Amino acid sequence: MVEALKKDYRTAPISEQDRTMLDYVVKLTKDATKCSPEDHSRLRAAGFDDRGILQITLIASWFNYINRVADALGVGRD
Template identity: 50%
Template sequence: MVHHGAGLRRLTKDEELVEQLKQDYRNAPISDADRAMLDYAIKLTLEPWNMDKREVENLRGYNFDDAAILDINQITGYYNFVNRLADGLGVELEDYWDE
């Protein structure tokens, strides 16, 4: 998962923000909508059996439309899937991610 942080560093050019997100996104200087999106992704990752329409309605309260909610859901699910495959196979990071 280190390479996700590296990509975010390149995208934002904000090392401090990336570190804050890494430590605890709830204390990072992000919008309430971004925090709600991450809350949704965390719950979907850690407690998928506890998800219900309240989580979707909460995102709608932050002006996420159905397409955005679907994107959040699918991207979260995809990365959970891929990371579990990589972790389960012991896949290691390619050298270029260290650059």
């Protein structure tokens, strides 16, 4: 499963709900200004409520933030 997700989550054997969530997280990570109400509608259609959408957004954003901080400070580099 891990290898399939690393290769391409869009073809990995995951649920449509997970794929929809990952589509949103990838978009948020690449350019959060492109996230729109339509993305939230897709998440709702996949079964996420407002609280779930908020949690997905907060968790992905926090990981993006902390990784950028670590990269800027050279954490983990030799």
